[in-house]
Amino acid sequence: MENMLNVYLFGKKYEIPAGLTIMTAMEYAGYELVRGCGCRNGFCGACATIYRIKGQVELHGCLACQTEVEEGMYVATLPFFPLEKRIYSIEEIKPDQQIMMQLYPEIYACIGCNACTKACTQELNVMQYIAYAQRGEYEKCAEESFDCVMCGVCSSRCPAGISHPQVAMLARRLNGKYIAPECGHLNDRVGEINEGIYDAEIAQLMAKSVDNIQEIKDMYNNREIEK
Amino acid sequence: MYKIDRLNELAKIVAEKREANAALEPRRMTAEEKDDLLSHFHPDYKQDEFTVLSAGVNKGDKVPTQLAELLQGKSRISADSVDLSKPDYDTDVLIIGGGGAGASCAIEADEAGVRAMIVTKLRIGDANTMMAEGGIQAADKPNDSPAIHYIDAFGGGHFAAKPELVKKLVTKAPEAIQWLNKLGVEFDKEPDGTMVTTHGGGTSRKRMHAAKDYSGAEIMRTLRDEVINRGIPVIDFTAAIEIILDENGRAAGAVLMNMETKQLLVARAKAVVIATGGAGRLHYQGFPTSNHYGATADGLILGYRVGAKLLYADTLQYHPTGTGYPEQIFGALVTEKVRSLGAKLVNIDGEVFMHPLETRDVTAASIIRECTARDKGIETNLGKAIWLDTPMIELIHGEGTIEKRIPAMLRMFGKYGIDIRKEPILVYPTLHYQNGGLDITDECATGVENLYAAGEAAGGIHGRNRLMGNSLLDVIVFGRNAGIYAAAKAKETAVPEKLTLAHIEKFNRELEECGAANDTASPMLLPHYARKDM
Numbered sequence: 001m002e003n004m005l006n007v008y009l010f011g012k013k014y015e016i017p018a019g020l021t022i023m024t025a026m027e028y029a030g031y032e033l034v035r036g037c038g039c040r041n042g043f044c045g046a047c048a049t050i051y052r053i054k055g056q057v058e059l060h061g062c063l064a065c066q067t068e069v070e071e072g073m074y075v076a077t078l079p080f081f082p083l084e085k086r087i088y089s090i091e092e093i094k095p096d097q098q099i100m101m102q103l104y105p106e107i108y109a110c111i112g113c114n115a116c117t118k119a120c121t122q123e124l125n126v127m128q129y130i131a132y133a134q135r136g137e138y139e140k141c142a143e144e145s146f147d148c149v150m151c152g153v154c155s156s157r158c159p160a161g162i163s164h165p166q167v168a169m170l171a172r173r174l175n176g177k178y179i180a181p182e183c184g185h186l187n188d189r190v191g192e193i194n195e196g197i198y199d200a201e202i203a204q205l206m207a208k209s210v211d212n213i214q215e216i217k218d219m220y221n222n223r224e225i226e227k
Numbered sequence: 228m229y230k231i232d233r234l235n236e237l238a239k240i241v242a243e244k245r246e247a248n249a250a251l252e253p254r255r256m257t258a259e260e261k262d263d264l265l266s267h268f269h270p271d272y273k274q275d276e277f278t279v280l281s282a283g284v285n286k287g288d289k290v291p292t293q294l295a296e297l298l299q300g301k302s303r304i305s306a307d308s309v310d311l312s313k314p315d316y317d318t319d320v321l322i323i324g325g326g327g328a329g330a331s332c333a334i335e336a337d338e339a340g341v342r343a344m345i346v347t348k349l350r351i352g353d354a355n356t357m358m359a360e361g362g363i364q365a366a367d368k369p370n371d372s373p374a375i376h377y378i379d380a381f382g383g384g385h386f387a388a389k390p391e392l393v394k395k396l397v398t399k400a401p402e403a404i405q406w407l408n409k410l411g412v413e414f415d416k417e418p419d420g421t422m423v424t425t426h427g428g429g430t431s432r433k434r435m436h437a438a439k440d441y442s443g444a445e446i447m448r449t450l451r452d453e454v455i456n457r458g459i460p461v462i463d464f465t466a467a468i469e470i471i472l473d474e475n476g477r478a479a480g481a482v483l484m485n486m487e488t489k490q491l492l493v494a495r496a497k498a499v500v501i502a503t504g505g506a507g508r509l510h511y512q513g514f515p516t517s518n519h520y521g522a523t524a525d526g527l528i529l530g531y532r533v534g535a536k537l538l539y540a541d542t543l544q545y546h547p548t549g550t551g552y553p554e555q556i557f558g559a560l561v562t563e564k565v566r567s568l569g570a571k572l573v574n575i576d577g578e579v580f581m582h583p584l585e586t587r588d589v590t591a592a593s594i595i596r597e598c599t600a601r602d603k604g605i606e607t608n609l610g611k612a613i614w615l616d617t618p619m620i621e622l623i624h625g626e627g628t629i630e631k632r633i634p635a636m637l638r639m640f641g642k643y644g645i646d647i648r649k650e651p652i653l654v655y656p657t658l659h660y661q662n663g664g665l666d667i668t669d670e671c672a673t674g675v676e677n678l679y680a681a682g683e684a685a686g687g688i689h690g691r692n693r694l695m696g697n698s699l700l701d702v703i704v705f706g707r708n709a710g711i712y713a714a715a716k717a718k719e720t721a722v723p724e725k726l727t728l729a730h731i732e733k734f735n736r737e738l739e740e741c742g743a744a745n746d747t748a749s750p751m752l753l754p755h756y757a758r759k760d761m
Contacts (some may be wrong), residue, residue, distance in 0.1 A: 021555050024756075032757045034464065034486050038353040039519040041559045042639060043444050046353055066642055068555060087456050090411055122638070142413060147441060147634055150448060169452050173411025176449070180413060181420035189367040189401040201374040202398060205381075206390040213386055220382030221258050225431045226370065 008054075008074045022049055022064035022075055036079035042066040045151035045165075048078040048121065061119035061153035081152035083163040088170075095174040097136030104167050107134055109160040116154035116164055122147045126154045126164050133167050139179050141171035228644055230553070234653070237575060237605055241614050241651045244577040249569070249619045253582040261589050268592040268599070270656075271542050271691075276512045281743035282734070283531050284674070290540040293509040294524055298531050299738055300749025302731045303468045304491065309482055311471065311726040314495035316462070318344040319717040320710070321481060321496035323467040323526065326354025327443070327699065328682025328706035329502035330450035333459045335710025341717050343459050343710070346494065348466035348486055348752055349521050352451045355504055355660075355683060356702055358519060359443025360562035360635060361427065362435040363703070364696035365400035368424060371432040373397040380697055383429040383586045384662075384690025387539065391669040392688040396697065396704055403703040404436060412449045413438050415632075425567040427695030428547075429586035435696045440562050440633040443699055465492070466525070466752050470499060470533045470678065471726050478533070478678035479723035486752070495726065497717035498677045500709050501526040505661040505683040506543075508754040514658040515558025517546055525750035526684035530665045533730050535673040538686035539663025544693055547572075547590035549657020551605075551612025553643045558657040563587075563695040564633060565615060569623040573614040573651065574603035588692040591656040598655070605653060612653035621648055660698060662689050671709035677716055681709035 003018040007025055016025040023037060038046030047064035054072035064077060086103040093099050100107065107130055116126035125144055132141035145168035154164045192198070208216045229235050256264070266272050278295035280286055290298065320336045322329045325347030336343035345351060366376040376397040381388055404422075408414060415423040415437050424433045438445035454461065464486040471493070473479040480495040503526030507518025516522070527537060548561040566572075566583040572590075574580050574597050581593045594613050598604030604611030617636075621628050629637055629648050640647050664686035671679045682702045689697060738744035 019554060024555075027756045028758050030757050030759075032753075032755070033520075034753065037520050038349060039358045041358055041517070041519075041556070043441070043635070044353055044357045044519065046350065066555075066639075068643075085452075085455060087458075089456065090453065146413075146439065146445075147638070149444070169448060172413055172445075173449060173452065175411075176413035177409060177411040180416060181418065183367075183408070183414075183416060183420045183422055185369060185421065186365075186367045186401055186405055186408070189365075190405050193373065193398055193401060198373045198398065201372075202377060202394055205374060205377050206394055209381060209386070209390040209393075216378070216381065216386060217258070220378055220386075223375075223378060223382075223431050225255075226426070226433055 005069055005071045007069045010076060011074065016069050020069055022067050022069055023047055025069045036064065036077040040065045043149060045149035048081065048151035048153045049075060050078060050153065051075045061121050063121045063151060078153065078156060081156050083152050083155055083166055085163065085166045090173055090177060095138055095178040100133050100136060103170065106160055106162050107167055110162060111160060113159060115157040119153045119157040121151050121153055122149060124148060129168055130162065130164060133171055138171040138174045141168060142175035145171065230644070231607065234605070234607065238650055240577040241573050241616055245616060245619055245622060248571055248573065248579050248616065249622050251579050253579055255582050256585060256589065264592045264596065265588060268596045269588055270512050270545055273512065277541060281741040282737045284534055284536045288540070291511040291543065293511055294506065294527070294540060296745060296747050297524060297528050297749040297751055299743045300745055300747035303484070303748055304482060306728040306731055309491050309493055311493055311728065314480065315492040316344060316494040318342045318494065318496050320498050320500060320713045321346065321494050322500045322502055323481060324502035324504060324682070325351035325461060326502065326504050326682060327356030327447055327450060327702035328709070330454050331703050331706030332500050332502055332681055332710035332713070333454055334450065334457065335707045336714040337457050337459055339711060339714035341714045344462065344494070345454070345459065346462045346465050346467055346483055348464065350463045351454065351461045352447050353519055353521060354447065355519055355522060356443045356699065357447045358517065358560065359699045360440040360560060361564040361567065362437035362442045362696045363404065363699035364427065364430065364434050364694070365404045365436060365700065366397060366432065366434050367401040367404065367422065368432065368434060371434055373400070375432055376400065376434065379429060379431050380694055381690065383694045384692050386690065388690035389687040395669050395708065396688055396701060399704045400700055403700060407446060407449070407703065410449050410453055412446055415439065425564065426584055427563055427567060428584045428590060429694045435567060437564065440564055440635045446699065467529060468750060469728060469731065470529050471728060472533060472730060473723040474725040474727065477676040479726055482728070495723060497720040497722065498679060498713040500679040500681060500713050501530055501665060501684050502682045502706065502709070503684045507658045511543055511658055514545060514656070515549060516658040517549055517558060517560035518658070521753060523751040523754060525752060526680065527664060528750040530673060530678065530680065532734050533675050533678065535675045535678060536666045537663060538666035539691055540686065542662040542691040543658060544587055544660035544662055545591040545656040546659030547587055547594050547656050548615055548654040551653035551655035552607045552609055554609055555643060556639060557609055559639065560657065560659070561615060561636060561652065561654055562633065565617060565620070565636060568620045568628065568632060570615050570617050570619050573616050575605050576603060586692055586694065594656055607653060610655065612655045614651040615654045616651040617647040618649055618651065660693055662686070662691055662693055670712040671705055672712065677720060679709045679713045681705040
């Protein structure tokens, strides 16, 4: 006999086999999911969920696809949360402190309650990355927020109305484009290709791919492999 | 710790041999050994899992049975279900699918100055792109070249790819990385800007660029942000269920369905791009999948019904290292980067039974052989699996490497009490990628005029097997390519006047005549996971 747990989906009780995730528990209960289900592997943030264990005070944030059901779990999915994303041109902005003040001034209203960090489904230090954003330290903000899946549970708990994932998104783009070091060999190679210096070699390979497959096979099977 | 005691005992054998195994450089298989292995153990060779198509442009070709059922399935509408004379949306380039290819396509079409619009049955970014962990290939290092990349990709695909598509893939690769970087995508770099690159299965140079093991997520969220910044309309939770043609047989829009209200809508466009991704959720041969929820081959169905040809629809990629245990993440992807960083595949006796970086099809077949014919797999409650010795990574590269380079893997297993820094993990092949798809030219054109395809929905770029890191690359290169050429086509096309869905009845008749008609609603749109036997 399977170990069955009492799980409350939107307040309604279902008996669910232990070991299922919240997402598969919903499907076990008969739900055909349209919203609140995306990659099913913890990368897309579609299945943001909040829950509380009956009799306990603490409210938890999680991804439904990555969280096992527990006895007495009260579950409410958060299939959409109205994050505020500001519009900008990545070409026209600069990685200075002003840009955050212009686009996301509400981050300076953070009261330091740390509810965002406690709610994070990825166990990120959300309040810390917001602090970095406030100070214009975008490289640190980008690193601290890197694993964010933009599920929005942090923002659902924020008394200052901050849309943390969008703030972090801006910081990462600023870091990726303007702050991280330029890649010389990449720019060189793009230049070489545009000059056409590989054209003849590629054309030969293409011709052999059609007319002389054995030669290509030999080249492939005997190619040198970098250690 | 594993919840099953026996697994902890067996893991000790792996630990005992770890140092010796780490020092090994296993030999690579010969071409003959690989051919023999594939023909006996790769799922693509299981003839009774395929069905020969009786209708449509690929009549006579074999495809996976589940795909055949949908290709020869029943349209969700008939021509009189919708009023085509009053389109709900009017645009220049209609892009079906909101993944990496669709988003790249939209940005380029917008850049070209035409109106682009994305429709997606889930949200923009709910796509396999988001889940790509390991990285993206580009030959941009001094010891590498597009020609070497060409040989790796063409050979890895068993010499079956279309040469002009491989050319585009490899010669546009460095530019794709540069384009992403300029949009603000973060790549792992040395302090001087040099890209941190590693091997993937079947690469002869270290050309795998990554953003930790969130490579696809980092790319996808940036593309999504850019699409929104540009004000490109994204119609989410809205599936395309039929392509609309004009009186000259050119693609001219699509019938859409609101996924929640089931309302039908008409989108008219001058050019249509199918960027709907793969088919993992069809669970071919009963395999679990690493794919996202919406990977149900919709674009193949839409294209096939209006006469677009499929290429290599019979070749699928089973990623060698799907999660074999625990059940909550069964089939979830364990990135190839784990092996790129040095972890080896080990059997129940603690033996390294192959080189860990053979191409994916060979590696998957080898794991299946180890678990079946050789009976050296590790039995769990979910079937047999093989060890992937993750602690080897830190033995080779030092403590902290796993947290820094593959944090998503550490988190995914950590949630179930397995510390991949200290314990090996269990893996078994999972349905990962559709190697084939809609046949395209190097301008992303299908055989139907004004109908384009890009990304996993397109075929011919990877031949019969795709290398790690060439898919993220493909969605960017060919997504952009489709945007450029579809925009150009839209500019020279007048607003279609007479829209028609006559192809539905025509295809139905063909199905009836050959006796292949079935009642399966197609495209599938979403898998049916809700428990029915209550």
